[in-house]
Structure formats: structure tokens, C-alpha cells
Amino acid sequence: MDAFYASVELLRHPELAGLPVVIGGGRRARPAASPEQRGEFRRLRDYKGRGVITTATYAARKFGVHSGLGLMKAAAQCPDAILLPADFDEYRRYSRLFKEVVLAAVPAMEDRGIDEVYMDFTSARDGQEAGGRTLAARIQRDIHAATGLTCSIGVAPNKLLAKMASEFNKPNGISIVHEADLRAKIWPLACRKINGVGPKLAAKLAALGIHTIGELATHDRPWLVRHFGPGHGVWLYECAWGWDDRPLVTESEPVSISRESTFERDLHAVRDRAELTALFTDLCTRLAADLERQGYEGRTVGVKLKYDDFRTLTRELTLDEYVRDARRIRRAAGLCLKRAPLEQKLRLLGVRVGSLRRSGTLEAPPAAEPDAQPESPQLRLRDL
């Protein structure tokens, strides 16, 4: 019997599919009296400021607008696209609903972020029927009933292939990939389609004349190890042949918790000292609230700086004791900051706490987030 895993990726609301809509821009995209509140749609061309696209409908993608693209650049390509603010609290709520549906259908699930999971079909009811298609279709229906969202599902013998399979038939598709499909379905794909091959590795592969997974498979293991080292070399070889024995990881503890913020304008450590100090304190306060709410404390405190030329720098410090309160986090982060060059203007400041452990004590969570804004009525995706 084959072992099947499935990878799911949530997609946007089908009602939006025909319209060029982008989500992004962070909090700044939603000013106090937002156009949505006045019953108007904010257009991308009207947006001024920093930020990137969080996601885009397929209609918007036709204009070359995709997640990660700067908003100003996106506005140049598709000025009439509707811009909606991101609402991560709402996404987390939908994410929980979607995962509840999945867990009702399969015995084990690996959480891969807000909109992706791996599922174990091997021992699920109907998991083997029609190659997994019966269960995948039922999960799709149940997710849609619970959330109004559509999703794509890939069913394959392992996580590597399931993830690639889930991309075959978007949106709202089901793809079944067997080991025997390797040559026909996997080898023609670009190496970049392998989960874990990013821009850098893809460029290195391309420089060696390797563009597709099939071309990768023409090289033997020692050759790949020579060019990519023992770790990456062996891994690439196994990917090319569709091998992946990673188990489903159903439980994990966070390694670090952080907060960071890109400023509306670049700030100088001396000339903008007051503003920077307030932002720094605010980051530490919010981070402490996150730790408190999630029930963790950490021994390693670090800062992250991004300069106006986009170079980033990190400094961290491991303490003798675990901390979780804003004051001690700020003190340690301040020591880290003292070790960083601050002549150049900054565009981002971040604070991170790592080496986490459960804080053990059960204290009541703070009444409200220090930065909580009064909830304003806003347009929800499902209202469209």
C-alpha cells in the first residue's frame, strides 16, 4: 500500500477571482477614514508609501503583479487594481477553521504555516480510495463549507512530491502523483519548483547548465556533492529522483519570537533619536506581550537592523537567566544595539527572543495589546 500525503494551499475567495485585487501595505494601507469605510475601493494607483503585495488574485497576476512585489511598482503595472489592507488576525482565524476541518478528516497533520499543511492519508478513512481523490475532494468540500475558501491538494507518496503536485492544478484542483509519474510530471519542472530551492540555488544550478529537475537527475551523487557540498548535494540528488523520507512533524515548539518594523521614513540614530527610542521600546513591549500571551520566555535576546541600503545586521546576546518582560528585553537588546554601527540611516529595527522555554507560570494575559487599535469597521473579503 502506498503512503499518501497531501499538501494543501489555501486560495482567495472565488468571488474575487475575476477582479484584479491585491492585498498588502500593512497597517499604513488603511488610514483612519479609509475609502472602504466610505464605500469606495482604494485603487493601487492612489497608494503612497512603503510595502509589498501580500497576495493577489489571478486577474491581478495577469498584469505581472505577484506577492512580494513593491506596491509602488505594482501600481505602475496595474494602477486600477483594488488594494485591500491585510488583516492577519482574520487570516489566523480562518487558518484555525481550515486546520480544524483537516484534523477532522485525517489522523495526523503537519502545520506548514497559515495556509499550508501536510496530511497523512495512509490511515485516514477513504485515504486510499481512488488514489486519495475521494478524501481530497471531501476535504475540499468541507473547507469550502466551513470557510468559503478554495484550496488545491496534491496527493503523492511523500511530502516533496505532494508539495509539487499541489501546484499542478490551481486553483481548487486535486493532483495525484505516483512514483511512476516522475519522468512525465516531475522531470520537466524547473528546479525552482523544489521546495527549498530558492533564487540563489537556482542561479547556481543554472550556471552549471541545470534548469529542470530532469537535467538535475542526469548528474550522479558524487558530482552534485562536489559542486554543492555534502548536505545540498545529496539532498538535490534525492529530490531529482523523487526521494523523500521525512516524516510528518505533528508537534513543534517555537525556536524564537520576534517583532520588527519598517519605518515610514529612514531614521538616523542620532538625529532621530527620540523617535527611534520610542519605536524600540514599543517593539520590546509588543514582543514581551507576545511572549506572555504564548507562554514562553527566552535566554537569547537579539536585534536586527536594516540600513537604508538594505544591508541587514544582527547582534544577539545570551543571558544567564530567562527573560520575558519588556524592561529586561529592552535592556539586553540595548546592549546588542551598542555593538552595531549606527552612523548610517536605518529603515528597519527588529527585536528577537530565542532559546525559548515554556514560562510555566499561568498568568492572566494582558487586558489589551499595548498597541491595540480600536477595531474599525472594515471590508472583509467575504463581503464582496
Place this chain on the structure above:
DNA sequence: TCTGGGGTCCTCGGGCCC
């Protein structure tokens, strides 16, 4: 007019200890 925020994992160099 480029390039968010919140994460994980890996590598590498240095220090320290045995």
C-alpha cells in the same frame, strides 16, 4: 518608486573545555 513581517534551518568561525 524597488524590496514586509515572522519564522526555520544551516554554515562557519571563534572560544572554551576536556
Place this chain on the structure above:
DNA sequence: TCTGGGGCCCGAGGACCC
């Protein structure tokens, strides 16, 4: 006392993912 190696931790940076 010196040298070397292995193991481990720490700190920094980079690649990658959602």
C-alpha cells in the same frame, strides 16, 4: 608547558518559506 583534536556553545550571516 605546549600542541592538537573533538565536542559544544555562541554569535553572525545567509537562504529559504509562508
